[in-house]
Amino acid sequence: MSWHLLHTSIRAHQIMRGNSWPRELGGGLGQLGVGLANFLRKRFGKDNVILSDIRKPPDHIFHGGPFIYSDILDYKNLREIVVNNRITWLFHYSALLSAIGEANVSLARAVNITGLHNVLDVAAEHNLRLFVPSTIGAFGPTSPRNPTPDICIQRPRTIYGVSKVHAELMGEYYHYRYGLDFRCLRYPGIISADSQPGGGTTDYAVQIFHDAVKNGKFECNLKSSTRLPMMYIDDCLRATLEVMEAPAESLSMRTYNVNAMSFTPEDLAQELLKHIPEFQITYNVDSVRQAIADSWPMNFDDSNARKDWGWKHDFDLPELVTTMLNFHGSDTRVAQAN
Ligand SMILES: NC(=O)C1=CN([C@@H]2O[C@H](COP(=O)(O)OP(=O)(O)OC[C@H]3O[C@@H](n4cnc5c(N)ncnc54)[C@H](O)[C@@H]3O)[C@@H](O)[C@H]2O)C=CC1
Numbered sequence: 001m002s003w004h005l006l007h008t009s010i011r012a013h014q015i016m017r018g019n020s021w022p023r024e025l026g027g028g029l030g031q032l033g034v035g036l037a038n039f040l041r042k043r044f045g046k047d048n049v050i051l052s053d054i055r056k057p058p059d060h061i062f063h064g065g066p067f068i069y070s071d072i073l074d075y076k077n078l079r080e081i082v083v084n085n086r087i088t089w090l091f092h093y094s095a096l097l098s099a100i101g102e103a104n105v106s107l108a109r110a111v112n113i114t115g116l117h118n119v120l121d122v123a124a125e126h127n128l129r130l131f132v133p134s135t136i137g138a139f140g141p142t143s144p145r146n147p148t149p150d151i152c153i154q155r156p157r158t159i160y161g162v163s164k165v166h167a168e169l170m171g172e173y174y175h176y177r178y179g180l181d182f183r184c185l186r187y188p189g190i191i192s193a194d195s196q197p198g199g200g201t202t203d204y205a206v207q208i209f210h211d212a213v214k215n216g217k218f219e220c221n222l223k224s225s226t227r228l229p230m231m232y233i234d235d236c237l238r239a240t241l242e243v244m245e246a247p248a249e250s251l252s253m254r255t256y257n258v259n260a261m262s263f264t265p266e267d268l269a270q271e272l273l274k275h276i277p278e279f280q281i282t283y284n285v286d287s288v289r290q291a292i293a294d295s296w297p298m299n300f301d302d303s304n305a306r307k308d309w310g311w312k313h314d315f316d317l318p319e320l321v322t323t324m325l326n327f328h329g330s331d332t333r334v335a336q337a338n
């Protein structure tokens, strides 16, 4: 019996009891982890996915499958989990995202850098296959923005971006120096319907759907012309699994951009109006998030991922909006019925 652990958060890790499958587990209570847990439980059965968290999970999560405690900053605890459960793959999702990281730099440095070091060491010590997500935030104002290739200048201006460049470089160092099977994808802004974002710059693109369905209006904290790479969560989770299952010999790199679409708040509002004609968007720009967004890629070049391991996205902007509204719409209908 081999186990696979995804480290995502102070609130959630997951260890999956897998027979022989190299499958990933989502962080229990993070935006992506919730989606990942659902994805994995639909495909592999809920009893093969164990959530871990230093907080008590809500009932629907607790009853959704097995549960265990862990903290990414507790190296001894990490080693015990890896050894006691014979972990073979580790997915490290724990981080403070861009905006929340700027509000608490010392905690972001601890979690995003010291936490990463703990994971690298336990992964190298126990020969784990390690996935660490990077981000569009790993680029900065001196990077080419339209499009942004895999290899170019990376001088991000957030602790989040600096920590993610560090993760990319450290992961690749451990790969070349110690043979660690490190794999990394730079995610765009990820959009999910059934989970809340964790304090990033792209969070508006998640909240707008909830507000549009519930109130018919939305106050956007970025300028209407702010173009950013975005991806629907199903594409994100599939990309993660596909790169982890790709044969090592197919990987010419260990860190890849993955892309699906790029849009502005205005583009998104126009697409929403096709479904909700009365929808209204207003703007109240958050200067911290706007400065971060203005330093990030506008479009991502992911040609290496498409060439090396066959990456292909499924959701463009129209499909994203239809899918998200169907979820929120059905959610609202259920709420009204109840
Ligand atoms: N959601 C997105 O749009 C994107 C996410 N990513 C990356 O994917 C990963 C997961 O992202 P999300 O689920 O959105 O993040 P999230 O903010 O929803 O969850 C991150 C988790 O890290 C946890 N954390 C904080 N301190 C911790 C500690 N000491 N020990 C363990 N966990 C700790 C937080 O409690 C939180 O639950 C992160 O590494 C993030 O950088 C990358 C690009 C885009």
Ligand SMILES: CC(=O)[C@H](N)C(=O)O
Residues within 6 Å of the ligand: 097, 098, 099, 135, 136, 137, 160, 187, 188, 189, 190, 199, 200, 201, 202, 203
């Ligand atoms: C794109 C990301 O990495 C995240 N959603 C953020 O905005 O901080």
